[in-house]
Amino acid sequence: MAILPLVAMLRDKASSYLLGQYNVMEGMEKQHRILKRRLPIILDVITDAEEQAASHREGAKAWLQELKTVAYEANEVFDEFKYEALRREAKKNGQYKKHGLDVIKLFPTHNHVVFRHRMGSKLCKILEDINVLIAEMHDFGLRQTFLVSNQLRQTPESKEWRHTDYVIIDPQEIASRSRHEDKKNIVGKLLGEASNADLTVVPIVGMGGLGKTTLAQLIYNEPEIQKHFPLQLWVCVSDTFDVNSVAKSIVEASPKKDHDTDKPPLDRLQKLVSEQRYLLVLDDVWNREVHKWERLKACLQHGGMGSAVLTTTRDKQVAEITGADRTYNLNVLKDNFIKKIILTRAFSLQNEKHPELHEMVGEIVNRCHGNPLAATALGSLLHTETSVKEWKDVSSRSSICIEETGILPILMLS
Template structure:
């Protein structure tokens, strides 16, 4: 039966610190019901740190090279028995080149899988969870929003426990449904409507009950997720933008659609429709994103609702009948995507609303007028500099993701996409300019421009984009009529992360940078100069309290402003910086948790004045300190004398500059002489 916790147990083993230390290489891949030797070999390689090595070679050869001589742990999650599984031996031959002590851990619902893979003697059958554990799960979910458990509802729990047949996922789903019910009548109705899980039905009836209990707009939002393949890592922000693009989120006078979308996601996650929610960081300057996955049984529910409206293709197809006239949302991640679309649309005319092409496309698309119903489009264009579609057929488009494409520019007529809300150019490494007439794209809310090193300026008139909430990078060009000055952002309500590049081109920079620091919804600000030069832009910089992360590159000033509300401060190549802060008296940094100092060649002291801090720690909550290539720094800050507990009723005085420090990394500090020694005195 599904939903017993097989994947959860495998993940616990995989993430165990002792396991992580023991193996040289750790790989985790979800196989699901599409076992294909080449696709699986490719997925295993792409789960490794060497995913971009030898990409032109056959997947099995890459896999063999990856594991050769390495003591590895490979987790194959959710393997199904099908005719392709009989080709397991081909995969096994490659895996046998691993080092001694390598292991393969597989989860499956079918004991025949263990037999085929030759592991039936070592198979561990995960039993159903005992009733008292199921009861704890249901009660924890059902009563999470109340202080006391109503006695009249608690007595009904035992009846509901029996219907879960030991499945923790079923218990989570039912508990989440019950959380929204407050009367005995409502609870008894749920108990009577929930079927007892059997081997034939599994827990699908209970999961379907959980789905049916959702409001209509939440049903639509979740069912749309059937467009993604099983075990696909979904970017939460992009998912919400796709919901908005397709009109699934109801409007509200006081809240933005993004805020409502986040509330919908949070509610669905609390009901176990989404799992494995984690925050990760991209390779570009720590740009973070939140991702999630969907349990394969929950995915089955979404598929049963959407039917043939959602189509996900992850392997090459020999036939084109897969695309029916009822298809509305397509996900393609396979070779020859262009050929598949061209051949399919030659015979059919489905009203496609969402097209997500997750693999690179190199040749042009045909039948362009048949894309005129698109609301959301993702393309990764490689090997050609041109946009593959015509803007004149994309009037309904609200979401356009061209991230990781090799395009140099877009056609100017793309500015006629007046309904476009999201435009993603992230990691388009060859993009050197944006459309000049972008000022007419007045519906634009999110513009992603990070990872575009050749972008030298921003188009004129950006102040007209009054709905813009997200702009990841603004490049200040040489002043002139063909580009926007950063003053264009003055009245835009930007939030999240913003990087200002080529700050040396900003005229009257001190006031304009100060304006960026005062945007109330901005959480992270990066200021980047092309090279170190004379500057006093940050001498009096005092950002608002909501700004949490500040990153500075190649600033030419000798000192910084008032940054005591920061949670993270990162300073790189600020070679003329003599001291961190200019102030008349020492102050504390009550929120600072991360401090990174790199290539501060002139850095001599922490602040201008030399005043001993006796009573309070200057960095009371600092957890991570990284210092490198600070050749003139002699010592850490003067340690404060702090009082701490010692024995029964006693106390001790301890000198500590960083009482909460967990991680310290120091290198290439040629003049460094002293860490203020810990000194203790006893008292009563």
């Protein structure tokens, strides 16, 4: 995936209100503040680094690759902080009793002292890596360009794998292979509208955790798409659909300099897309108010011929509002891909392999009902469970996954 959205996602996670509200970074406040100051510095130079890498500057290429690795690791660390915050929130709100202790055990962290020591070490390591990247950034003469906001979110994948008899596949490769046909179909829809004077809107619809954002990322980074659309924009909308705020976020997501900051956001947006063939991704849309969508669409329609908007949503009614005639309903993943996700998350080099555990993976796969988020969460849980008894305990729970939604009950709390 593109590195800039990955780092922007890390910045957003590091600034989450949950971290402070539930005091999960106690004893790590200084490192946390430093990291939040460092990330915008990194964001400011990524565009220049990518331009240098495109010009065959090997130093810039290596720097971007290292940044990508560190960003993945850091995203995983802040996912752990968020999970701990959600566990504390569940306890505070009495959800332990509501869902049962076996469900809450899905969050294995209970000892605050142990958590603080373990996570403090991880956070310090991330901060050291970020500081090295910033020092190298100056060595390579990378220039600050612009600060992007409201970029996409992603569920990071673990980089620590147990050694197994299976071939371990990179999480991004799993996503690419499992959604290859879906990507091909949607790319075909977008490219097939090249001569269409009207704005093309393609909503991707599916239950939570199916990987709608991941699929949108694959499409966004597809070489054919990048070649076809001179201007590409990505904005995460979420539950609040304020037209002016969304318009402002779209403008700020553009690499082009915008000096008309005193003008209304919708005017700035219309000027940005005017006569340009663009692709805009609106990720995680919940708005059901038709008039709001029509106001935004009125500006977006000033783009060049073949322009398109790709949206992701869980709500079929939202899809009907934005573009029902081109809605793409996302199906669950096949079991072989669910199995690969679980293996990737559950096994690492740090633990000895256990043949009986491998035999039990099939049972865990059936509990996920084709949902990659459920597979990711269960795989992460099983990473901390090393005995056959513990795995059987997880596999036998009736509350692991709800068949209708494919979502872990504990994740529904979020």
